[in-house]
Amino acid sequence: FPWILRDYVSETLDLTDPAVFRDLSKPIGVANERHARDVKEKYESFEDPTGTVDKFHYGTHYSNAAGVMHYLIRTQTFTTGSNQVSCATRFDCSDRQFHSVPAAWQARMENPVDVKELIPEFFYFPEFLENQNGFDLGCLQLSNEKVGDVVLPRWARSREDFIYQHRKALESEYVSAHLHEWIDLIFGYKQRGPAAVEALNVFYYCTYEGAVDLDAIADETQRKALEGIISNFGQTPCQL
Template identity: 45%
Template sequence: NTYAGRSHNDLNQYPVFPWVLADYTSAHLDLNDPASYRDLSKPMGAQTAARAEEYRRRYDEWEDASGQVPAFHYGTHYSSAAVVCSFLLRLQPYSALHRALQDGRFDLPDRLFHSLAEEWRLASGERGHDTGCVKELVPELFYMREATLNINGLELGTRQDGTTVAHVQLPRWSRGSAWRFANCMRQAIESPIASRSLPSWLDLVFGYKQQGEAAAAALNVFYYSTYRMDLNTVDPEQHAALLSQIQNFGQTPERLWRDRPHPKRSLAATLNTMRPMPLLMSLSSEKLDVARHGHSGAH
């Protein structure tokens, strides 16, 4: 993220982390089961076959009468100011920034980030209908428990089903503990299974599958204004409109490698990060309540 120009000081170029897990409903999370994980070789818009086919058809059938807008799969982006402020709206200064994006008030309760399971279903397309949402995650969800807690007592309203929006509804495997949730997320991204496939995600976001023919084949092409461009060469009449699009819909990171896949992570490095670390993380099921090898006892 740092090498690609992402910074916590710029909401439109905020650090981006992947959805690693696909299981936010089970009572126990098995980090040794591949079914617990998202397919990191595919962008969020291609996590289901039906959704992937819809975006492929959009790209193949794209026509622009002006000839100025090239074909794209996604009109929204995986990281933007709105996405960042949505995930972190319970913390300052993101609460204030979220309200600024919503004309001085919080968004409608039914549109606020309130449940990890629902957010995954929305972003992955598992809802059964396409909303255009392809968002990835922010790094805070991997280490900051306060990101999912309404510690400031914000009045976020009531959803149409009568649920009051307060703390984020966590997966059952976190047992209601924001600390345990963040630790499980961190264990998941450092796990051997994720480590084997994470380079494929890096290729999509930072590497050779970000643009060009490889991006098209991977269903990974976004609206053209999200990629780096020299606004000084843009027609003055279009300058303001393009700048507004960039500010509202986010930017794709700088591409760091162009002609080859990212190297795989060494197994030795992965196993080293999985060793218990006092005060930070532990593989003990007593700490994480993560079922390994089909049983809940400490291994």
């Protein structure tokens, strides 16, 4: 599911104002237009001396197992799964955890490397925003604030209200008129080829269907490494 809003700081959410919505015609990595030049330069300057790796705009992916567990860290069995993916026996650094909806959006605005989109739970499951199990998620480094329940936008009165308003935004006239642009990026003609290059929408080659023939890789270590990348760090869906 896409990030659909860009306003997480106002006291009220006006869904009749186009300015509160994200530009769905652009990948999340360049939702902040200031990142477009850097992303384009990275693509144009990249060269793999082995000739194996094609040029790409993003080395991470918008949907992967690690991203799902990042958002659902407060919800078992995803809590356990998160530690397994990171090969850790304890939680990640508190500042890197999903601790605030406004902060998560701000991270997208400040860091073109972080291209995680949303998961369906943002539109129907308020419980994932609550630390019901009382997990010790540590404290933020700068404020020393303890990480517990997810911090909500100012316009949300409660977790349930956040889900309600977020779903209402998804069903709004603006999103209905522009969602096809995001679908073009993820599933359609801007997913691959020249249109993807022009749209700044090319990801690491291993994430694309058919890009790697695992059966043809004789080296077991190399094959398992590629399987791990595909499994944990993202796979682009089949192109429509």
